[in-house]
Amino acid sequence: MRITDVEALYLRLPQIQARTDSSQDALLVRVTTDAGIVGWGEVDSCPWAVKAAIEAPVSHTIAGGLRQLLIGEDPLEIGRLWKKMYEATLYCGRDGLFVHAMAGIDLALWDIKGKALGRPVWDLAGGKFRDKIRVYASNMFRFTPGETADRVRWCKDQGFTAAKFGWEPFGRSDLAFDLRMLEAMRNAAGPDFDLMLDVGLVWDATTTIQRARAFEPFDLFWIEEPLHPDDLEGYGRVAARIHQRLAAGEEECTLRGFKRLIDEGGIGLAQIDLTRCGMTQALAIAAYAASKGIPVANHNFTTDINTAASLHFLAAVPNALVLEYCVEPSEISRALAKNPFRLEDGCFRIPDSPGLGVEPDPALIEKYLVRQL
Numbered sequence: 001m002r003i004t005d006v007e008a009l010y011l012r013l014p015q016i017q018a019r020t021d022s023s024q025d026a027l028l029v030r031v032t033t034d035a036g037i038v039g040w041g042e043v044d045s046c047p048w049a050v051k052a053a054i055e056a057p058v059s060h061t062i063a064g065g066l067r068q069l070l071i072g073e074d075p076l077e078i079g080r081l082w083k084k085m086y087e088a089t090l091y092c093g094r095d096g097l098f099v100h101a102m103a104g105i106d107l108a109l110w111d112i113k114g115k116a117l118g119r120p121v122w123d124l125a126g127g128k129f130r131d132k133i134r135v136y137a138s139n140m141f142r143f144t145p146g147e148t149a150d151r152v153r154w155c156k157d158q159g160f161t162a163a164k165f166g167w168e169p170f171g172r173s174d175l176a177f178d179l180r181m182l183e184a185m186r187n188a189a190g191p192d193f194d195l196m197l198d199v200g201l202v203w204d205a206t207t208t209i210q211r212a213r214a215f216e217p218f219d220l221f222w223i224e225e226p227l228h229p230d231d232l233e234g235y236g237r238v239a240a241r242i243h244q245r246l247a248a249g250e251e252e253c254t255l256r257g258f259k260r261l262i263d264e265g266g267i268g269l270a271q272i273d274l275t276r277c278g279m280t281q282a283l284a285i286a287a288y289a290a291s292k293g294i295p296v297a298n299h300n301f302t303t304d305i306n307t308a309a310s311l312h313f314l315a316a317v318p319n320a321l322v323l324e325y326c327v328e329p330s331e332i333s334r335a336l337a338k339n340p341f342r343l344e345d346g347c348f349r350i351p352d353s354p355g356l357g358v359e360p361d362p363a364l365i366e367k368y369l370v371r372q373l
């Protein structure tokens with residue numbers, strides 16, 4: 001079997017809001033083979049730039065696009081192809097955008113391998129530790145405590161047992177506003193529903209320590225990304241002084257980056273986005289986290305390709321905590337898959353069909369595909 005094409009398909013809602021909400025568009029990767037097997041991946045990054053990283057022609061041996069490296073290759077040799085892409089993009093890659101693009105291709109190759117062998121991806125990754133995993137509803141904060149509390153009630157009504165709220169307007173103003181927000185959320189949630197807080201990178205270490213102490217009555221399941229991801233010293237200080245679990249990792253896409261966050265930042269949960277790291281590297285990151293006694297979760301604010309990849313990943317590692325599932329109402333995110341996941345007792349079942357087990361709806365791709373900006 002040989003790879004015949006690698007395509008980057010950019011989908012975008014007609015109206016994009018300037019919020020930290022990556023459910024509003026999607027960059028899908030489609031890898032086709034001469035055996036008729038098609039693999040799907042996804043990249044959550046700067047979509048048009050990822051498209052260029054995939055489609056660019058060769059410039060020289062360590063600065064070229066990814067597609068031209070893969071045409072004619074055997075898609076089953078995933079580890080070798082990952083290394084080939086990494087070495088051929090040393091000037092422009094090694095982290096960030098090109099690794100994101102590699103992640104989308106890597107997911108598509110795992111999908112192809114599973115389909116070719118008739119096995120689910122978790123099986124290829126070493127087997128599964130669980131048949132289902134708890135899912136938390138991932139939301140943007142609403143702009144008032146009352147609206148956010150309504151959203152907590154909506155999450156409970158949908159059958160979730162946990163929900164996360166993130167980014168603006170939380171943390172941007174005074175402590176009193178944040179306390180009103182959390183009080184409204186906890187009152188709406190009741191005592192037996194887990195709430196996670198995604199701060200959105202707006203505080204320094206001292207502010208984080210002060211606020212985390214003030215937030216203790218609200219029994220947060222974790223506090224996510226209060227600091228800029230480069231502030232490893234700050235993360236280390238926070239981790240040593242707060243009682244809540246400290247979560248981070250969604251900006252990282254390499255094992256190298258996660259090692260820094262774990263060893264220097266002292267985080268208590270590694271959040272791995274399969275559409276930035278890929279399956280191959282996510283498994284290595286999870287193994288490193290496990291060796292340090294740290295659980296992993298996925299990061300997922302995009303489509304069910306990400307959800308499916310995350311389910312296979314979290315099934316196949318011993319140290320999985322929960323699954324993030326974006327519930328923002330973007331049609332691209334929530335209606336792309338012809339076979340969407342259904343909540344059962346607050347959990348998703350681990351898919352058993354070959355590959356990633358998710359098939360994008362061609363009609364939805366056609367509806368939102370951007371051919372030219």
Ligand SMILES: [Mg+2]
Nearest residue numbers: 198224225250
């Ligand atoms: Mg986050």
